[in-house]
Amino acid sequence: QQPVQSPQAVILREGEDAVINCSSSKALYSVHWYRQKHGEAPVFLMILLKGGEQKGHDKISASFNEKKQQSSLYLTASQLSYSGTYFCGTGGSQGNLIFGKGTKLSVKP
Amino acid sequence: NAGVTQTPKFRILKIGQSMTLQCTQDMNHNYMYWYRQDPGMGLKLIYYSVGAGITDKGEVPNGYNVSRSTTEDFPLRLELAAPSQTSVYFCASGETSGIFYNEQFFGPGTRLTVL
Numbered sequence: 702q703q704p705v706q707s708p709q710a711v712i713l714r715e716g717e718d719a720v721i722n723c724s725s726s727k728a729l730y731s732v733h734w735y736r737q738k739h740g741e742a743p744v745f746l747m748i749l750l751k752g753g754e755q756k757g758h759d760k761i762s763a764s765f766n767e768k769k770q771q772s773s774l775y776l777t778a779s780q781l782s783y784s785g786t787y788f789c790g791t792g793g794s795q796g797n798l799i800f801g802k803g804t805k806l807s808v809k810p
Numbered sequence: 811n812a813g814v815t816q817t818p819k820f821r822i823l824k825i826g827q828s829m830t831l832q833c834t835q836d837m838n839h840n841y842m843y844w845y846r847q848d849p850g851m852g853l854k855l856i857y858y859s860v861g862a863g864i865t866d867k868g869e870v871p872n873g874y875n876v877s878r879s880t881t882e883d884f885p886l887r888l889e890l891a892a893p894s895q896t897s898v899y900f901c902a903s904g905e906t907s908g909i910f911y912n913e914q915f916f917g918p919g920t921r922l923t924v925l
Contacts, residue, residue: 703852733912742900742916743853788852795860796841796904796912797868800852 702726704791706801713779713808721774721804723789732765732772733790733798743788747774776806784808811836814917816901822923823891831886831920833901841904841912842884843868844876846897847919853900859884891924898922 704725711719723732730751735743749765749772762775776783786805790798817832835842840861845853845868855868859878873895875887884903888895898921902914 733914735914742918743914745913745915748913790853795858796843796906796914797855797858797866798853799855799869802852 703799704732704789704801706787706789706804708804709802710805711807713783713806715781715808715810716778719776719779719806721776721787721789721806722771723773723791723801724769724771725791727770727791729765729767729770729772729791730794731791732763734761734763734772734774735788735790735800736785737788737803738785746787779806779808781808781810813837814901814903814915816899816917816920818920819918820921822925823888824925825891825893827891828887828889829891829922831888831899831901831922833884833886833917834882835884835901835903835915835917836882837903837905837915838881839903839905839915840881841906841914842878843902843904843914844874844884844886845900845902846870846895847900848897856886856899888922893924896922896924 734746737743786803790800792799814835843858844856857876859865901917904912904914906912
């Protein structure tokens with residue numbers, strides 16, 4: 702089942718923080734985060750695994766709550782370059798992911 | 811490395827026509843994926859492959875076929891194109907260092923319109 706992302710959209714000023722949430726009705730073993738800029742392909746940000754292991758971006762952090770079946774992406778001191786649509790993906794052990802509908806982030810000067 | 815390349819970049823098809831979207835990767839990844847993305851929507855997995863000769867269905871496989879004869883290539887075939895297949899198609903390849911641990915690299919996409 703498709704994970705649910707919130708909020709659908711957020712507008713920030715440079716330097717402000719944002720949190721993007723991803724929830725699933727199914728048990729999660731991993732959560733994958735990607736960012737897509739307008740007209741471009743998605744780009745990998747992070748993977749969070751059950752058990753706490755994670756791999757990813759050095760300026761973006763995330764959490765993974767297995768009991769709540771939820772992940773949150775934390776964007777701190779946002780920069781103009783953070784603008785884009787953020788997608789979380791959940792699912793299979795072979796990278797066969799189901800993605801959420803995305804959260805559109807706009808960072809203004 | 812060129813990464814993941816897709817051809818064509820744009821294509822307009824008439825209803826009922828067929829075509830093949832090409833995808834090639836030069837990173838020696840075993841995992842490859844085809845997604846479609848409708849305007850303002852997320853990515854939907856069409857088919858994926860975990861190695862040459864092995865393919866499996868994703869969320870939305872109807873109307874599509876794939877093959878994987880080599881590690882590098884993963885073409886997507888559309889038979890009898892329909893307006894509902896108007897979308898942007900992304901191919902991706904993935905490396906893994908463990909189960910569930912799969913970072914995907916996306917190609918630039920093919921924008922397909924069916925009229």
